[in-house]
Amino acid sequence: MQDDSRLTELLDELSQLGTEAQDADRGDLDLLGTAELVRRMNAEDQRVPPAVAEQSVEIGRAVDGVTDRFRRGGRLIYMGAGTAGRMGVLDASECPPTFGTDPSMVVGLIAGGEAAIRSAVENAEDDEHAATDALRDIEVGELDTVVGISASGRTPYVISGLRFARERGALTVAIASNRGSAIGAAADIAIEVVTGPEFISGSTRLKSGTAQKLVVNMITTLSMIKLGKTYRGMMVDLLATNEKLRARSIRTVSTLAGVGTAEAASALQEAGGSVKLALLMLATGSSAAAGASALESAGGILREAIAALR
Structure with a gap:
């Protein structure tokens, strides 16, 4: 009965998320020709940059906070599960060759560990203790910035990580694709890029993933510009x-x-x-x-x- 109750609660939560919604105009995708599919998906992707632009003020706050902590010897630490986690790992891995940074300066943590970079790890996103353990292992502190990424904005791994980081005095930033997100409430700065229903309902590796990529690119690139890179x-x-x-x-x-x-x-x-x-x-x-x-x-x-x- 307890499991049924939790399932009902989860179904209700998902029904409230724009990223899980089904667009009535896309019920016929399997009947369309390739050229029309390309046109429609491209049109949908074009909604992402304006949605990111709406969060310019919050992104700017994050960039300034990250830059300030970098100057004092702090780190930028990304946390996420699945696609969101991979976006953080990717951005972190690109910083040393691009900007000549030490690999410890920008860090990507993903639910399920390194194996999850290439393959899905069962239930990893629900493991709240894994997030706090990972942050404790790298001794997160007040000079650091922890950026939690979650399309739904409700991933337990990310929520617990942000809360723990905040307790340790780190600056915390949330990147979500839904307004009023749980990770946004857990962070000092909430970047909520509302991308709406996905081209394939619920497939948040699409527009949500694109939005995440654009935002993390801004956070590292603009902070590195301000550092003279x-x-x-x-x-x-x-x-x-x-x-x-x-x-x-x-x-x-x-x-x-x-x-x-x-x-x-x-x-x-x-x-x-x-x-x-x-x-x-x-x-x-x-x-x-x-x-x-x-x-x-x-x-x-x-x-x-x-x-x-x-």
Whole structure:
């Protein structure tokens, strides 16, 4: 009887969620031709960016909070289950090669652990203790920001994680696809991007997942810009870990410094592969040692380091 009661309660909860709703206009999808299916799905996807734009103020608050804590040595920690968890893990994994960050600076935690990145793990999203255990293991604290991601906004793993993080003094942010979400109530900042019924009812890897990707991209990218990880709209702290990135480093230095690729490659070699240091040396004629010292004094902000050496 208790299980039946909980099932009834869950069915009622799901019936209230826009992400679980069925759009009456899409009952004939299986009867449509491929071209029309593409058109309709693309039209539905176009609803996502305006919905994200409606949350610009809250996203901005999150970016400022994350940036402030980064400057004080804090971390950004994503938490989620299923698609939402994978979005956090993906964004975290892209930060070191893109912005030259330490892997511990942006962390992705997913319900069910690493196995859940590739495969579904039964009941992982309902495991409240797993969230608190994971945050306790990495010693979450007041310098950190914990971002909980859940399309429904009611995932127990995320709710418990946000509550625990808040108790530890961390800044907490919720990313949901429904208004008045439980994770939003558990967080300091609620980013609720209302994307409406999915193209396939309840498949939140679609519009909800796209919205999550756009928001986490903004949080890391904009905070990294504010930390001086870019210069004139280009990446200057990237790690050249493969041929493509090495070529991109040369192209970046060549473009921003206005020199040929051979001179850019030589400056990069002298700078130990650091795009930012190579640019500083070319802009000011300083040595690698003097340039490195100036960058450290400027907190890694290339513009300030250039101004200081001129």
